[in-house]
Amino acid sequence: MSSPRTLRRWLTAVLSAALVASAAVGTARAEPADTATTAATTAAASADGAAAAAVTFSDTFDGPAGAAVDSSKWQLETGDNVNNHERQYYTSGNKNAALDGQGRLVITARKENPSNYQCWYGTCQYTSARLNTAGKFTAQYGHIEARMKVPRGQGMWPAFWMLGTPVDWPASGEIDIMENVGFEPSTVHGTLHGPGYSGSGGIGAGYTLPGGQAFADGFHTFAVDWAPNSITWSVDGTVYQTRTPADLGGRSWVFNKPFFLILNLAVGGYWPGDPDGSTVFPQQLVVDHVSVTTGDSAPGAAVRGLAGKCVDVAGANPANGTPVQLYDCNGTSAQRWTAGSDGTLRALGKCLDVTGNGTADGTPVQLWDCTGGPNQKWTVTGARDIVNPQADKCLDVTGNNAANATRLQIWTCTGAANQKWTVG
Template identity: 85%
Template sequence: MPSSRRLRTWLLAALSAALVASAVGPARADVEADAAITAVTFSDTFDGAAGSAVDSSKWQIETGDNVNNHERQYYTAGNRNAALDGQGHLVITARRENPANYQCWYGTCQYTSARLNTSGKFTAQYGHVEARMKVPRGQGMWPAFWMLGTPVNWPDSGEIDIMENVGFEPSTVHGTLHGPGYSGSGGIGAGYTLPNGQAFADAFHTFAVDWAPDSITWSVDGNVYQRRTPADLGGRQWVFNKPFFLILNLAVGGYWPGDPDGSTVFPQQLVVDHVSVTTADSPTGGAPIRGLAGKCVDVAGANPANGTPVQLYDCNGTAAQRWTVGSDGTIRALGKCLDVTGNGTADGSTVQLWDCTGGPNQRWTVTAARDIVNPQADKCLDVTGNNSANGTRLQIWSCTGGANQKWTVG
């Protein structure tokens, strides 16, 4: 029987994933249907005896140094620098030591740490990818939660950095894409800074991406801070529509963070509460999408013809209001797709029902902020004029955070 802490963690992870991947709102009695909306494809809550190693069916441990970034640590095997704490956490520890005369690119190694990945054990292609962690602090510390494309041929195979923190920026984390022509310091990304001078090392935070075809959205504690699509790459190749594996590591030193100095206290720890990957596939038959005034996204007149307007209407449980949110980026009802009319990208472009074509005007991302976004336009599904009357047409509009752009699936 699972421990109460493990059950609590699983429930929190499931709720968080549901809120983000499927924009599920208040708890409902229809638990079976809601559970089907969010499918867990990978989960580790790091339950186990204190001092034990990570689950080898999920993770492999990398060893050695890293000359590419001029990092200073030696990554050790087993549970020496990566171990469970007996309280449902993985603890990756960086130490100033060299117990086995490890040799690094710069000579005798000065530090040890750990790096784990799921290569050969698990890959993801789309979904909600998250980890709840507490980062270390201090000059030279460089914790990261990230993914590499398979087969690895960096940078052409791609890299998705979900969270990186460098010790000289205690209040800021970064999310970045690397690929052909935009790698290293040329990566495409942004930072997220906590308010009021808070440090990420002071508490646990949840770092996530919502990943769909031609779209990746980053969030911290459910707060979306950037979205990237092929349009951000200036004509360079988007290499993120394929499988990637997960990586957790704590580096010491390197080009970006700089080396530790006299102010850096060792040991330092990256504490990981859970890692999960979920998809947003709805159950057979679909589920309602509720919005402004508790009303539903509705196909006008339940008419499956191409070009039928999609509108707001009282929820009635009919097939015209049962939508399937797919990991392929589509949102479907009556056998057809939610479509931006005329492939429009301007504010006010209406949405309709249309044969599924695989086009970018039929791809959508449900974010942690409960927006439904068309990545091509980088705009939100919107109730025209903030009007909650039956029959109000739906459109896309620049994302404002308004109630007429907030949606609940299920």
């Protein structure tokens, strides 16, 4: 599966901590030895100042296959849900929520009733699972994300969301980071619910994959960047809506307080409708990681170069081989870079990579799974260059061209403006 283990680690070493403290990156060759450092060393040296972006919650679901989730982080709700007219019975333990032994949580919906569970409509027809962090962890502001692959089929309703504390819905608030209903395979929704704008009257928007792609075909990262009086939603680093109190038409904004996290896979209900003859069971919501990073509105930091533009992952596409380019700074995750403890520079869970392990002038850089190879190591110093030590060459804007989408490459360090980089 295309689920790089390194993706789960990138939030733990934040480039903003590594670079903001020094406010610059530079060429090892052009500086005295005591000013040159790897990205990892810089991150460690400035760890005391890393409060700007700290991981406060993380679950990478490591453990043996079949094990239940970590009970210090999650609790499982049990029973049915008459409020939405859902059809499933939520079970405890590892019956419908278990680790797969490869660093993922699998929530499984089955058409079964092994224990004669009773639901609001009579004998239950389906089982599934719903997990929350109530009483164990709450967030108030920060970057909240999960990387998941959703199920497919009529009647499926996976969700990653939050409820305000203490719960008094809708007055206490609800933030839906991601919901998908099976009859819309290419679309997910992000929604706010509160007093006077709940249920079908929630405030939100949808995000649709291009070209008829289905979310069930692969993993995607769903996130919100949450600050006082502002919540921004993104999919794979692409922002698709921001909500503020101005969107509520004078109604109360109830999102400046702690919320807890919820993951669940519902079957049926008012919104998705019930499964039909086309729905294949079992169906699975596969969760690669969940993390909460507080402080900065998004993890990592922008790296600016020629004409004040940013180092950017083209199209916010996390696929291997995606070009890394120069682009207008826009604050999305495609432009937020962190320093790995191994000397890598990372965005969207993958590494800044010199294509083909090349060392020649003009070799382009790209995004790639973190492999630990020398073509993914970078040295940073106070001369404001970024150097690949294997090639002994600098990160360079091709042709000194400040136009959007200009490809980045490595080139012999010259001290020119197209090789100078700063943070912010």
